[in-house]
Each structure stands twice: as structure tokens, then as C-alpha cells.
Amino acid sequence: MTSPYERQAEIVLELAARRADSAEVWCADSERIPVRFEDNKLQMLEASSSTGIALRVIADGKMGFAASTRESSEEDLVEMALSTAQFGTEVDYEFPGPDQYPVVKTYDPAVARLDADTMTETGEAILEKILHHESDVDVNVSLNRGVGRARLLNTSGVDMTGEGTSASIVCFATWVEGDSLLRTGDVLGSQFMYEDPEQVAERIIEQLDLGRRPAQISEGKYPVIFGPWVLGDILRPFLASVDGDAVAKGFSPWRDRIGEPVADERVSIYDDGLMHGGLATAPWDDEGVPSQCTPLVENGKLQNFLVDLRNAARLERPPTGNGQRGGLSSPPGVGTSNICVKAGERPHYEMIASVDEGILVHQLMGAWGSNPYGGQVSGNIALGFKIENGELVGRVKNTMLYLNAFDAWQDQLIEISSDVRQILSYRLPHVALDGVSISAQG
Amino acid sequence: MDWRGLKSHLTDLLKKLPVDYADVRIEESEISSLQFRGPEIESVMETISFGGGVRALSNGGWGFASFNSIEDLQSRIDHACEMARVAGERRNEKVELAPVEPVQDTVEPPEGWNPAGVSLSDKINLFADYNRIILNYGGDIVSSSVGYGDRRTRLLFANSEGTCVDQTKIDLQGGIAAIATRGSDTQTGHVSFGSSADYSVTQGLEDEVTDACETACALLDAQMIQGGDYMVIASPRMAGIFAHEAFGHLSEADDLMEKERMREMMKLGRRFGGEILNIYDTGLTPGARGYLPYDDEGVPASRADLIREGVLVGRLHSRRSAARMGEEPTGNARALSYRHPPICRMRNTCIGAGEASFEDMLDGVKKGLYVVTPQGGQTDDEMFTFMAGKSYLIEDGEVGPMVKDVTLTGNVFQTLQDIDMVGHDVLEWESAGGCGKGEQSPLPTSEWAPHIRIQNVVVGGESE
Numbered sequence: 051m052t053s054p055y056e057r058q059a060e061i062v063l064e065l066a067a068r069r070a071d072s073a074e075v076w077c078a079d080s081e082r083i084p085v086r087f088e089d090n091k092l093q094m095l096e097a098s099s100s101t102g103i104a105l106r107v108i109a110d111g112k113m114g115f116a117a118s119t120r121e122s123s124e125e126d127l128v129e130m131a132l133s134t135a136q137f138g139t140e141v142d143y144e145f146p147g148p149d150q151y152p153v154v155k156t157y158d159p160a161v162a163r164l165d166a167d168t169m170t171e172t173g174e175a176i177l178e179k180i181l182h183h184e185s186d187v188d189v190n191v192s193l194n195r196g197v198g199r200a201r202l203l204n205t206s207g208v209d210m211t212g213e214g215t216s217a218s219i220v221c222f223a224t225w226v227e228g229d230s231l232l233r234t235g236d237v238l239g240s241q242f243m244y245e246d247p248e249q250v251a252e253r254i255i256e257q258l259d260l261g262r263r264p265a266q267i268s269e270g271k272y273p274v275i276f277g278p279w280v281l282g283d284i285l286r287p288f289l290a291s292v293d294g295d296a297v298a299k300g301f302s303p304w305r306d307r308i309g310e311p312v313a314d315e316r317v318s319i320y321d322d323g324l325m326h327g328g329l330a331t332a333p334w335d336d337e338g339v340p341s342q343c344t345p346l347v348e349n350g351k352l353q354n355f356l357v358d359l360r361n362a363a364r365l366e367r368p369p370t371g372n373g374q375r376g377g378l379s380s381p382p383g384v385g386t387s388n389i390c391v392k393a394g395e396r397p398h399y400e401m402i403a404s405v406d407e408g409i410l411v412h413q414l415m416g417a418w419g420s421n422p423y424g425g426q427v428s429g430n431i432a433l434g435f436k437i438e439n440g441e442l443v444g445r446v447k448n449t450m451l452y453l454n455a456f457d458a459w460q461d462q463l464i465e466i467s468s469d470v471r472q473i474l475s476y477r478l479p480h481v482a483l484d485g486v487s488i489s490a491q492g
Numbered sequence: 493m494d495w496r497g498l499k500s501h502l503t504d505l506l507k508k509l510p511v512d513y514a515d516v517r518i519e520e521s522e523i524s525s526l527q528f529r530g531p532e533i534e535s536v537m538e539t540i541s542f543g544g545g546v547r548a549l550s551n552g553g554w555g556f557a558s559f560n561s562i563e564d565l566q567s568r569i570d571h572a573c574e575m576a577r578v579a580g581e582r583r584n585e586k587v588e589l590a591p592v593e594p595v596q597d598t599v600e601p602p603e604g605w606n607p608a609g610v611s612l613s614d615k616i617n618l619f620a621d622y623n624r625i626i627l628n629y630g631g632d633i634v635s636s637s638v639g640y641g642d643r644r645t646r647l648l649f650a651n652s653e654g655t656c657v658d659q660t661k662i663d664l665q666g667g668i669a670a671i672a673t674r675g676s677d678t679q680t681g682h683v684s685f686g687s688s689a690d691y692s693v694t695q696g697l698e699d700e701v702t703d704a705c706e707t708a709c710a711l712l713d714a715q716m717i718q719g720g721d722y723m724v725i726a727s728p729r730m731a732g733i734f735a736h737e738a739f740g741h742l743s744e745a746d747d748l749m750e751k752e753r754m755r756e757m758m759k760l761g762r763r764f765g766g767e768i769l770n771i772y773d774t775g776l777t778p779g780a781r782g783y784l785p786y787d788d789e790g791v792p793a794s795r796a797d798l799i800r801e802g803v804l805v806g807r808l809h810s811r812r813s814a815a816r817m818g819e820e821p822t823g824n825a826r827a828l829s830y831r832h833p834p835i836c837r838m839r840n841t842c843i844g845a846g847e848a849s850f851e852d853m854l855d856g857v858k859k860g861l862y863v864v865t866p867q868g869g870q871t872d873d874e875m876f877t878f879m880a881g882k883s884y885l886i887e888d889g890e891v892g893p894m895v896k897d898v899t900l901t902g903n904v905f906q907t908l909q910d911i912d913m914v915g916h917d918v919l920e921w922e923s924a925g926g927c928g929k930g931e932q933s934p935l936p937t938s939e940w941a942p943h944i945r946i947q948n949v950v951v952g953g954e955s956e
Binding site: 088 | 539560720
């Protein structure tokens, strides 16, 4: 795969270098072929190819940015970037030069070889398995295969090209009875080929079986076990607080707390840019800084903030390889790579067996909207199961969950599971927290 | 780009394809944006986005291909048709699209102060002034976030039935946040605006920015909400988000059309609320971010009444869902960009005016909550949540102290029944951001509503 922009990249860099103090060109191509099943039937085959070029310049000490997916002239792009640099942020760092980069596998030929026919068959197998067990549900499956390539060049001498693959399966099943809806879902996603796609169907069947049975819980405080899929909501205040930008601006509650305990000593959390198969894994970040595994919280103590080049300079800390682009048309900013939580002692089913009365939560609705810097996590339990005497008995509904993540990780941790699940750019266990507030419509 | 040549070329290409139906969208956008975070300008950028998407239907199977290079047009059309053929062989059923009269039209943006005529330096100076108001406010204000972006899009749509619509669109939006921190607590106050026509919505926001600073500081002192049941009065902005989350998404017919039990649940004629309740979705409000003269299937805009006097009377259709359900298309098929096929989406979702005043609503409320500024929402069709920034307790019919961390939740069916008052004060409010569905986010939408009162809403928070 070659893009018209790869040939343009060097010309753009050379033109920009003549008129600016320094410059950086990023060009990316990708080809995705989603296969979509909707309502138990094959709906659409897709092919999406995208390509484009982004330019950053530092001129008179100020940063400018321009990007294009139109085949326009090199001069125009340089002109656009320079015009924004007049007003841009003042910069006291330089684009990085060549460095030692970790060797990490990001490309799986088996994924690159995946075609629409094979994915259609996989989707049909998942559908059949679910419908065989649960004939009265509507199932959507979307399978996707991506192959991408990005080249980064700058005037400090960097010229690197990286290639990556991604394979994912997203499946949702809807069951309706009267005015009651049950939505269960599961996701597989990695840079590498999935081995057992039908596990998606198995997990959905398990949730559908349990979800059809209603269970009641009254208002109060309970032990709650959070599944890997929902744990991101409970980690959100932590990740917002280690964001170097929030630290530099003075509104991260952890801005002065490096080395201090912020969680139970069994809690260790990492930003791992090298996680095997993780969707964010790469040898370098989107600014050309080597990727690494950064401890955020280790044995309960705050270890590091995540920074891009700009915030590394502001905070006078070494860069952590967290300069991420949201896409071709966004300049790099601080972003997490792959987030991992260290596993605990016992498998999650033993944790469930130890709970007398509580809830296992798989999905929260709206918890992303709470104020992260205050630690509040508040959401509707979109999918959660009541635990009674160590057994899952049925689904709880019309129920709100509330906790303060800063307090909960520190003082309310019961335990962390020994089993972890890798999903997209996360590798997460089940986590049990005590004294979680539950409000229900009474 | 030679758009005129492209139009006739496309029309020719689409005439003789070996499929039941095909359409092409070619889109070119010029985007500029700026962002202040604290005293520094964090980014200023200009981007150009060009690309196209082809959709083809054969024997009930769809193919969709997107691309960036116009040179790939022919090969991507062929590819989309081939994918449709393969999908159709597996699906093998007749799929109808609701008939729409073919149309040739050219559409210009509504009248207004076009942001394309404003220099980048003027835009930066304006928002730098707002940023300065926040940073000079003092007190507990530690930082700011001030963002603005505009986009001018030329969008060409053509299909195999002879429709060809050439639209030029504007979308502009911005958000201004004041950030207050004391100890380990951080709170924000927001100003948000948007338009599909007029840069003047960015002007004269000084007082609102000062209010946002006051709100952020006041929230630091506010008490946390106690979890439980409340009688809720929603401000027009919150009521708009409520209509969008609680009923708009449920009305998107592509999610209903194949699900028998969902269709039963959403049968036209079903009573959803009291006679005071009217909800509709319209593409006919120029200047609103949800203004949509033609949707992404070339269907002209209309107003779709969803609930009239409490009774379900309509829904949001694509041509496919309209045909499947035997109803009329409403012009609600929208795609985020050329990268995506159109799906059923909202435009400007409104609650019709009632007769109540704010004082009527307060009357007799013993323990209640007045939720004022929205911070987002989500739904799974049956349950919804929405989050409020600024909220006040209501005690014995009077607005009382400010409270924070308010997340409301409810069951759609129950909550619509529980709306017992609708205000006369519809606010034509536009905001930044947009709506998300599947992978397509954020899509510009609008929500216009008056104050509403809801009997019984669960609010999350610390239990006793």
C-alpha cells in the first residue's frame, strides 16, 4: 500500500523547513473492511480507505498545524500551517531526534489476510450460536479488519514508518418483553487475530439467560463487583488526574501528590504502550517519542503523570510517549495508550461466591458524564446482576450506582481478581468495592 | 474541483449500474478551529477534508465504499456494487426504499454572518477576550477552556433515480468553560453556542462567561446531592436533552423496523403521556444546528411529529425504514461524513410549548430539584440518564441552595407519563458538541424545549 502523500511528505517537509524553524509531517493510510449483521441478517459489506497528511511547524517560536485529505499542492499545506503559527502557542521544546525504539510486534499477517467472506462466515457462526440458544432475540454483529500505515518525518532527522493491523468483533443482542428491554454486548479487539470468536456468543448467552430473570435490590450500600468492561468508568477519575495537561493547569487533584498513597496498596495501574496486542501498542507515539510502560499507581502510591512533548517541557519531566493524535486532523495531545490493572489473588467467580448481598455490574449508563476531578462516578446500572448468598440470581434495573473513585480505591477495596481480560486498549480484572451507594426507584 | 463536471459525470455513472439502487456523496470541508486552555492558546488549525462514499443495494444486501481520492471514484463505485451483490446473494430478499420524487437542487446556507468572512485573527481576538474574563475573574478560578470551530462544507449527493442535490452548509460551534479548584475539588461552569448560519452567535457572550465563572465557584461551595427520588423541574436546556435522550433515540426507526416486539411497543396510537405533551423533530429551522434541507438520501426536510397530545403519531425514518414500516419518509437519514452510510438520526428535536409558568411548577413542590445546565446524557431506549452541572434543591415551593454531582435516571415510559407540567417558555437554544450513535459522533443536532416538571425521578448520590 502506498499513498500519494508518502511521496509528498518529503517535499512538504523540505518546503516547510525553508520557511519555519522546524517542521514535522505525519501521513497515514488505512484500509478497513467492516462486515455488518443487523437484526439477525447480513446487512452491509463495507470498504473504507483513508489517506491524508498533517503538518506541524514551529515558526518564530510558535506552533502551527494544518492537515488535508485532499490532494492539494504542497505549498498550500505549508501556507496554511504557517498562517496558523502566527497565532499559535509558544513552544519551548523541539521535535525529537532519532532514538532507540523498543521492538514490538504491531502487524499480524493473519489479520491482514482476513477477507469479507471469512468474516461473514465468522459472523454467521456467532449469530447461529446465539439464536440456537435464544431464538427470540435480535442480534447485531459487526466484524472489522483494519490495516494501517503511518509515516513520521521531522527536521530533527526522524523518518520512520510503522505498520499495524487490528481485528475486532462487536456483538449486541436485544431481548424485548412488553416495555422491558435487555441489551447485552461483548467485544473482542486486538492488533492480532482472535482465536476463539465464538466466546463472544457464549458470554452473550450467559448474560441473556441471567438477564431475563428480574431481581430486586433496596436502597442502601452494598459490595459491588465491577467487570472488566465497566472498570474504565471507575478508573476515569484516576486517568483524568494523571493527565499531564490537567496537572500543568493546576486542576488535577493529584498535582502535588507524586510518591503519596492514593489507593489501597494492592492497586497497581500502568499505561503500557507496549502491551502485547493492545490496540494502542506502537514502538513510538504520534510525536516520535519511544513508547514505554509507565507505572501510574504502584502498590497504591502515585508514580507518574502522562505527558506529551509540550507537557513534558512544562512540567520538566521526561516524556512518557503519550503524545496521541485523535485522527489525521487533530494535533497531538496527552492521551493514554493501553491501560492495565495488576491482577489479584482469586478468580472472579470466587469473589462472587464470597458476596452475601451485592451486585455484579457489567455496564453503566451515563457514568462518563460525572465530574472526574472530584472522583464522582454516578450512573444507571444498564446491565447488572444481583448476587445473593454467593450466587447470581437475576438482573437489577431502574437502579443508580454512586461512588467516589478516590475514596473507593483507597478505603473500600475488597479485592481484585486474578483473571484479567484484554479488550481493545485495556487489560483489566474484576474489582470488588465495598459500601457502594445504590438508589432505586421506590 | 470542477463540481459542475463532477455532477454530470456522476449522473452518467449512476445510470447504468448492475444493482437495484446506488447513491454517491462527495464532500469537501474547510475547517478552522482554535482552543485556549488557560492563558495559552493550545491549538489553532486549518484542515481540509475531501472524500466520498458510495452505497449500493442489491437483493437486500448493501455495499458501501469510501475514499479520499476522486481518481478512485469509478473503482469504488464498482467495489460497492460488487459488495452489494455478494451481500445480496447471501441475504436474497427484496428490500424496498420508500419512493421519493427525484429532485435536482442547489442549496445555499441560510442568511447570516458567514464565518468564512471573518479572519482567523479576529476570531482569536474575540475568544482571547472571553478567555481573559475567566482568567481575570479571581477567586477559585484556576484555569479555562475556550474552544471554537467552524466548518464550511460542499456536499454533492446523487442517486441512481436521478436525484442530484448540491448543498453548501455551514456549521459553527463553541464551548467556554471556567474551571475552579479548591483543595481536591474541581468544578466547571459552561457557556455553549452553535449555529448553521450565523457567526453573530459568538458575539456578546461576556455576561454569560461571567455567569459561568460564578457557577464554577458556587459549585465548590454547593452540597452534594443526596441520592433518591425527587420531583424535578427541568430547565428548557435540560428538557431538550431529556426529549433527545428519552424519546428521540427510541423514535429512530432503523432500530425498530425488524424487531417485532419493539414495533409492538412503539405502535402508532399508543398513549405515552398526558395531553400536554408534544414532541417533534424538524429539519425546517434555519440557523439551528439540526437544520437539514435535504437528508443524506436526498429526501427533502419535513417536520416529523412524534408525540401529539400524548399519543405516538410518528417516528424518524430513512427511506428503507419507511418502506419496511409502511410509513412516509421523514428526511432523517444522516451520515456523520462521507466515511459512513446514513442511518436514522435526529435533527432539531423539540418539546412543544405548554401553558405553565415557572411559578406554577414550583407551587406545591415539597422536596424537589431544579436542574439547570446539561452536561450530557445517554439512553439504551428503555432507560436514560442525564447529567446536570448547575442544580438547585426546591424546598416547600421555593428554589433553595445549589447542589452538585446530579445524575438523573429514569425509565422512558414511566417518565413520559410523569411529566405533569409543560412550560410556555420554549428556548431556541443551540449548543456545541453533538449526538452519538454507534460509530457516528458527534453529529450536529438541536434541542428546543420549555421548562417541564416531572413527578418522580431517581437521582444518583450517596445513600444514607
